[in-house]
Amino acid sequence: MPGAPEAFASIVTSPIKIDIWSDIACPWCYIGKRHFEEGLAALGDDAPDVEIEYHSYELAPDTPVDFEGSEVDFLAKHKGLPAERVQQMLQHVTGVAANAGLDYDFDVLQHTKTLKAHELLHFAKAQGRQLELSERLFKAYFTEGRHVGRIDELVELAVDAGLDADGAREALESGRYAADVQADIAQAGAYGINGVPFFVFEGKYGVSGAQPAEVFGQVLTQVAGERDGAAA
Amino acid sequence: MSVEIGADASATAPFEAPSSGGALPAASGSPFTMLPGDAGAMICEGDVCFVPGLSVE
Numbered sequence: 001m002p003g004a005p006e007a008f009a010s011i012v013t014s015p016i017k018i019d020i021w022s023d024i025a026c027p028w029c030y031i032g033k034r035h036f037e038e039g040l041a042a043l044g045d046d047a048p049d050v051e052i053e054y055h056s057y058e059l060a061p062d063t064p065v066d067f068e069g070s071e072v073d074f075l076a077k078h079k080g081l082p083a084e085r086v087q088q089m090l091q092h093v094t095g096v097a098a099n100a101g102l103d104y105d106f107d108v109l110q111h112t113k114t115l116k117a118h119e120l121l122h123f124a125k126a127q128g129r130q131l132e133l134s135e136r137l138f139k140a141y142f143t144e145g146r147h148v149g150r151i152d153e154l155v156e157l158a159v160d161a162g163l164d165a166d167g168a169r170e171a172l173e174s175g176r177y178a179a180d181v182q183a184d185i186a187q188a189g190a191y192g193i194n195g196v197p198f199f200v201f202e203g204k205y206g207v208s209g210a211q212p213a214e215v216f217g218q219v220l221t222q223v224a225g226e227r228d229g230a231a232a
Numbered sequence: 233m234s235v236e237i238g239a240d241a242s243a244t245a246p247f248e249a250p251s252s253g254g255a256l257p258a259a260s261g262s263p264f265t266m267l268p269g270d271a272g273a274m275i276c277e278g279d280v281c282f283v284p285g286l287s288v289e
Contacts (some may be wrong), residue, residue, distance in 0.1 A: 028274040028281055060279050079279055093281070192262045195275035195284075206264030208284070209273030219267055 015049035016223055019200040021057045021188050024114045024148055027093045027104065030138040032197040032210035034100040039216030048224040053125065054134050056118035056184035057196045063113045065149040071106045097142070108145025115181065117148045122177035124163055133161040 020036075022029035040047050067074055075086045090106045097104040117137055124133035136157050140146035147153045151172045158168035171177060188198070199207040199216075201223050207215070274281050 023276070026276045026281075028276055031274075059276055075279065191264070195277040197275070200264055204265060206262050206266045207269055208266065209269070209275040211269040211273045215267075215269040215273075219269075 015051040016220065016227070017202055018050055018052045019055055019203070020052060021055045021184070021193055021198040021200075022196045023057045023059045024117045024137045024141050025063075025112075026057075026059055026196050027097065027142065028210040029197040030102060030142055031093075031097055031100050032199075033134070033138065034102060035210060035213045036199070036216045038100075038213035039218075040220060042213060042217050043220060046221070046224075048220060048227075050220070052131060054121055054130055055188065056121065056181040057188055057193070057198075058114060058118065058181075058185060059196070061113075061115075063111065065113045067111045069111075071109050071111055074111045103143045105143055105145060109142065110145055110147045110149075112147055112149030114148065115178075116151060116154055116172055118181040118184075119172055119175065119177040120154050120158055120168060122180045123168060123171040124158070124161060127163055127167070129162050133158065133163065136161045 018036075020033075022033070040050065069077075071090065072083050072086045075081060076083045079086075094104045094106065121130055121133055121137070124130040137148055140153075140157050141148050146157065148157070151169065154172060155165050155169045159165050195208065197208075197210060199211075199219075201207070201219060205219065205223065207219055272283050274283055
């Protein structure tokens with residue numbers, strides 16, 4: 001509109017920034033991701049443009065890269081829970097995931113340390129392919145039983161996400177993005193983020209947990225509405 | 233991977249609603265304005281996943 005400050009025009013036309021702290025080994029992070037996507041899609045033509053950035057969060061830093069045994073074995077030993085209780089919990093999350101269209105398979109899941117996967121996500125961000133890699137890693141871990149802690153396997157998944165194999169391998173072997181991963185984790189601590197998934201909209205609003213799609217839709221509508229109001 | 237705690241209770245036990253507009257347990261001391269959303273939304277901490285507001289076993 002004639003005479004409107006360029007700053008206001010920029011607010012309206014720039015995408016809504018969404019920062020997400022999550023871990024590849026977090027079952028509710030993948031579910032939350034899908035719910036967010038569903039909430040955004042449900043807005044249809046009213047859906048605002050969004051810019052999503054994933055940030056690293058390591059749920060269990062003491063997890064070994066290689067663990068011989070099932071997920072039930074690991075959790076039962078690590079948490080001291082009865083195997084039957086762990087089975088019930090995994091069945092529950094599998095059911096919720098199925099409702100979100102995700103085919104979790106804990107029988108083939110390979111428990112591992114996710115630090116290298118996070119380094120790869122930072123490499124992918126630098127290449128503009130972070131969202132593609134995030135989806136590929138979640139699917140590989142929870143539905144395909146792929147090992148996301150080993151460099152060779154991560155390079156294969158990087159290629160699936162449209163990344164260069166040599167570049168991905170060099171990034172992982174050199175540890176070039178290790179400091180960025182730690183910076184994300186430290187930032188989470190500074191923000192008081194103790195659990196994931198954690199969503200931040202426009203650096204202003206925080207949303208914790210795998211919220212239903214409708215909640216994400218409402219938040220997006222609210223944030224977009226505030227921007228429209230600010231620019232009016 | 234993480235295991236969930238309190239998920240079974242989600243179907244039967246009443247959820248303790250988060251304080252409206254206040255910081256949620258997942259981000260105490262957060263610089264963000266926390267939007268409460270669904271009180272039954274799961275989060276993961278360490279190897280444990282749970283509904284904030286429910287006691288962890």
